[in-house]
Amino acid sequence: MTQLSTRPLATAAPGPTGRLRALLTMSGDPMDYFTGLRDQYGPVVRVPLGMRDMFLVSDPEAVHEVLVTSHRHFTKATMGAGRGTWEAPLSVIFGNSLITSDGEFHRKQRRLIQPMFHHERIAGYGRAFAELSDDIQAGWKDGDRLDLSVEMTELTLAVVARTIFDVSLDSDVAQTVRTAIPRDEGPMRWDSLPFARYLAKLPLPGNKRFFAGRDRLDAIVYRLMAERRQGDGQGADLLSMLLAARDADTGEPMDDRQVRDEAISMLMVGHETTANALTWSYHLLGNHPEARERMHEEIDEVLGDRLPTIADLPRLTWTDAVFSEAMRLYPPIMGMARRSLEDFELHGYRIPKDSFVGIVPWVLHRDSQWWPQPERFAPQRWLKDPRPADAADELTGHAVAPGRPRLAYLPFGGGPRQCIGTAFARMEGVMALATLGRDWEFEPVPGFTVDHLARITVRPRHGLPVTARRR
Ligand code: HEM
Structure with missing residues (x-):
């Protein structure tokens, strides 16, 4: 057993009993369930889920050990795929990409792709972030009832369509993602269930629609790759960069299948997440008029009437803090899952080989040990250089x-x-808030209760209806 903790003897982690009960309770509101488990049992909880145990880890140092210091003792390949092999369930759409791969292959791909996300490269997308945000609001009228969850998904889809494929929202890429890849049925829905891989193969209507949509998207992406190859190879979109990338050791390019897997993965994970972060930002701003007014004041002062540029970001500190605080209260990705490759000792507890380890940001982000007044939306927590008037608030x-x-x-x-995509998403989010905030504010619809749905991502269960008011 790998001994990495300071405690002398590893003990069995505490936790509830009853496999079926755990699964059923979790499928209600997983966030409530996991928070309750942490409160009742502590920072490492054994949860009997499905065929194997899951260890819910909710202490930042223990999380650091799993994700950073001892990451080699864990794999992202969490689900069994028969005959002793393992495969990530999301590979039905992502294939063998950065998100789903592991080990040496993942390290090689990450080395190859990382430069495409360096700060200077992303800065080149700044104009697209601002212009596309400006485009999305062009169709709004004062007093319109909008579902911001839909609007923000359109905006972030426009951003990835442009930055990855250099195409617009009218393109067949965007059209196919919008209509042909259902998220609430088929394999994406089952990701977190045991036997997901087998459920995905059943000839159910949702599965059939999903695979037909995926095949259509594949055909479009292969066509775009062929078009890029006809060009001069100098394109600034991510697809061109993926095609031009060469392995530092071997000089080899990626094969077409690999380019497809990486591009489609970024397209899918790169937009719903950011859309959720923006939607939750507007939900919180809707209920906190002082925070909203302060954001508008900042935007007016920094931008006046013009669109934001990358150079404005250091001065949009409150807007940035709003985005950070929204992702604290509503982390767009529900959790990170790993499987232990060997028996392991974590925080004094035994984690047997082949167990799941689950890390749920929501639970850590609302822990009063790390976050005083954890339920309070307080962007001032993130201010490095607060105003004198902020000093009275202990959270500043x-x-x-x-x-x-x-x-x-x-x-x-x-x-x-x-x-x-961390820097990409942060820049996109803050620039979208700033662009839209020049002209618009959004009033919550009286009597509408916003509830969260946690299923791979965390999003508003029934969208976010608002009334758009021109400022
Ligand atoms: C607010 C927006 C976003 C959030 C909250 C988010 C969250 C995450 C999280 C939590 C992971 C790690 C999963 C794990 O360790 O199991 C991840 C991985 C990843 N994300 Fe994002 N993401 C966002 C936006 C983006 C964007 C815009 C892109 C690309 C354009 C992107 C591409 C990826 C990729 C490729 C990975 C896999 C990285 C690897 O394993 O090497 N994400 N994301």
Whole structure:
């Protein structure tokens, strides 16, 4: 057993009993369930889920050990795929990409793709972030009833369609993602269930629609790749960069299948997540008029009438803090799952080989040990350089104070598998809030209750209806 904790003897982690009960309770509201388990049993809880045990890890240092220091003892391949092999369930759509692969292959791909997400590269997308946000609002009228969850998904889809494929929202790429890849039925829905892989193969209507949509998207992406090859190879979109990338050791390019897997993965994970972060930002701003007004004041002061550029970001500190705080209260990805490759000792507890380890940002982000007044929406937590008037609030600057455990906040995960799109998403989110905030504010619809649905992502269960008001 690998001995990595300071405690002398590993003990069995505490936790509830009853496999079926755990599965049923979790399928209700997993966030409530996991928070309750942490409160009742502590930072490492054994949860009997499906065929195997899951260990819910909710202490930032223990999380650091799983994701960073001892990441090699864990794999992302969590589901059994028969005959002793393992396969990530989301590979039905993502194939063998950065998201789903593991080990040496993943390291090689990450090395190859990382430069495409360096700050200078992403800065080149700044104009697209602002212009596409401006386009989305062009169709709105004062007093319109909008579902911001739908609008934000359209906006972030426009962004990935442009930055990855250099196509617009009218393109067949966007059309296919919108209509042909259902998320609430078929394999995507079953991702978190045991036997997901087998359920995905049943000839159910939802599965059939899903696979037909996936095949259509594949055909479009292969066509775009062929078109890029006819060009000069200098395109600034991610597809062109994926095609041009060469392995540092061998000089080899990726084969077409690999380029397809990477491009489609980014298209899918790169838009719903950011859309959720923006939608939750507007939900919280809708209920906190002072925070909303302060954001509008900042936007007016920094931008006036013009569109934001990358150079404005350092001055949009409150807008940035709103985005960070929204992802604290509503982390767009529900959790990170790993499987232990050997018996392991974590935080004094025994984690047997082949167990799941689950890390749920929601639970860490609402823990009063790390977050005073955890349920309060308080962007001032993130201010490095607050105004004198903020000093009276004890939360001011708390999240950025030196010495805080880093992984008490992990909407983008951590360690070598941390989201490659972190800087991309943050820049896109803040620029969208700033662009839309110049002209619009959104009133919540009286009597409408916003509830969350946690299923791979965390999004509003019934959308976010608002009334758009021109400022
Ligand atoms: C607010 C928006 C986003 C959030 C909250 C988010 C969250 C995450 C998280 C938590 C992971 C780690 C999963 C794990 O460790 O199991 C991840 C991985 C990943 N994300 Fe994001 N993401 C966002 C936006 C994006 C964007 C815009 C892109 C690309 C355009 C992207 C591409 C990826 C990729 C490729 C991975 C896999 C990285 C690897 O394993 O090497 N994400 N994301």
